[in-house]
Amino acid sequence: MIELRVQLRLTAGRPPSGFTGLTTRAAFLGWVGDVKPALSTLLHGGYDATKRKRSFYSIKPVWAEPSGGHSFSVIFLEDSLAQDTLGALMQSPNRSLRIGEAVMEVTSLSIREVDMAAVGKRLGGLTRLI
Numbered sequence: 769m770i771e772l773r774v775q776l777r778l779t780a781g782r783p784p785s786g787f788t789g790l791t792t793r794a795a796f797l798g799w800v801g802d803v804k805p806a807l808s809t810l811l812h813g814g815y816d817a818t819k820r821k822r823s824f825y826s827i828k829p830v831w832a833e834p835s836g837g838h839s840f841s842v843i844f845l846e847d848s849l850a851q852d853t854l855g856a857l858m859q860s861p862n863r864s865l866r867i868g869e870a871v872m873e874v875t876s877l878s879i880r881e882v883d884m885a886a887v888g889k890r891l892g893g894l895t896r897l898i
Contacts, residue, residue, distance in 0.1 A: 770850035
């Protein structure tokens with residue numbers, strides 16, 4: 769799994785609050801679609817008919833950082849999809865996203881591999897079937 773993290777700075781409007789999942793997803797898909805409309809459509813539908821499988825990814829909506837900025841992250845199960853998306857975002861001349869009433873400037877993009885074994889160990893004692 770690959771996590772793509774986007775750090776943002778509020779430039780206009782009010783910071784997003786409450787449930788921001790749909791507005792974060794819409795802003796992200798629009799940003800990808802500026803450069804690669806077909807990739808945005810694939811991500812929007814969540815299904816790749818050419819491979820006859822779902823292109824699984826999830827978005828962690830915008831959250832406030834302790835430093836005062838904001839972030840959101842996208843986790844991809846397929847490395848190739850993460851690489852295509854990162855490539856599209858790096859090509860985009862657009863560095864502003866509208867998330868709800870806020871206009872936010874992208875200050876950094878980072879990508880990392882998520883170690884599922886470590887996540888499983890961390891969560892192992894926290895979940896139980898009743």
